[in-house]
Amino acid sequence: MTNIDLSNRETRYKHFGSVDPIKGTKPKNKEDMADLQNTKKDFLFDVQSVGINNLTYPVKVGDYQSVGNFELATSLRRDEKGINMSRILESLQTQNDGGIKLEFDTLEKVLEVLKERMEQESSELTVESTWFFNKPSPGTKLDAVAHADVLYHMEYDDNKVTKTQFGMTANVTTLCPCSKEISEYSAHNQRGYVKVLLDIDENEEVPENYKEIVYRALEINASSQLYPILKRTDEKMVTERAYENPRFVEDLIRLVAYDIHDLPWVKAFEVECRNEESIHQHDAFSRMRFEK
16 A cells, blocks of 8 residues: 555645646636626517526514525616526625515515616516414413414515515314214324415505414414413313314304404405314315405
């Protein structure tokens, strides 16, 4: 075996296959480099959306720090080959204060900056995250952190927001009415997922506590709520409440729809409920859309 001194890092790297960089012939200064994406000629079609997605970025949702998954895009004119992708992150960074605050006005600023820096006609974004909040147990009032998933989608065109959507997914308990009706005792119950996507009316003011309003509409209509902490007295309350309020998935989306319909700042909505059935190998679901 050859005796090689591997105490030097460069020597170790070459021992494992690294090679010296070549001199090369292409320019190293930005002003001398070819800018292919900025090529101007007829590229056949306009493009409605081009950008980045699956971007993990810190966000602030309510009182807690969280993590967002972003998609950001702009339009692209027919005579332009591509976008300047680095400007997307630069635009997002302008609103970063230890995280992007997930509120409509902050996201609108991101879209405005994005459209201007990309020099395009429109911009859009979608971000999904987890909203953490304090939720006490029903009887003992022990406080703990609960969560629900949230989604924001906004589109910006002609120097104004043209579409705003807010979504939420919450976990609930559902107890089967049929099982309760036919059984001598007990009834099967399971965890359900209630999901809404709201089209926000741009002519109405959205209240500051809109997340709490939507969350309550999702969980209050279920057989029972879920809680981060339950003592025995709490568990008794939750179990008995579920038995007193049996719900099919069809029942649940209709009850949720009634509450959402009464919100003046919502002009259209989608509701979906999915039960992880406890006595079947499949799930049960129901889905609807309504426009005022």
